Amino acid sequence: VLSAANMIDHNGNKAARNAVAMAKVAAPRATLQVLDQAIQVHGAGGVCQDFLLAAFYAGARTLRIADGPDEVHLRDIARIELKKARL
Template sequence: MRLIGAAERGMQMMVQRASERRVFGKLIAQQGSFLSDVAKCRVELEMARLLVLEAADQLDHLGNKKARGIIAMAKVAAPNMALQVLDMAIQVHGAAGVSSDIVLAHLWATARTLRIADGPDEVHLGTIAKLELQRAKL
């Protein structure tokens, strides 16, 4: 859930910066490539948000064991999404994005650390795959 919030903060900062900063004679927000990238970031963020919400709901209603597949999916999707969105926000901010003057570099480092601390993606992907194979046998 924290990663969803961090990515949302990155989106806000990215859009704000793109609405104020001019490059090549027009705002970053008017650049075609930016429009596509920000839309893709929003889609990824909302997909991860819904996955985390579903994981929380299954945890509440079914318990840890039965929710482990969706939890594993959220543990893969949310950190990857957050890193992608925060990277884009850093890119829009240029050198300031990697400085300590704004929070983006800290948010990115926290997201990357959480991705490691929560276990390797390969472990979570293995859990997801095993559950899919078990479901196919039924």
């Protein structure tokens, strides 16, 4: 994410498009993985309303959809990489 932001600052939006797409896939996936492990550790308490883990998980899950589904970003990454390979 930091690399994508740095690329935007120094090279502009178009040059950072691939890095941004990668960040939009990686960050929510990592967040969900951490939350899933936390829920597993807490057992039934992880999904009850007494802890915030269930609410955090629901919020994090929407991140994978809010700015376009992962599949859209993965398609963009593939398209950019294939275009680079043809050079």
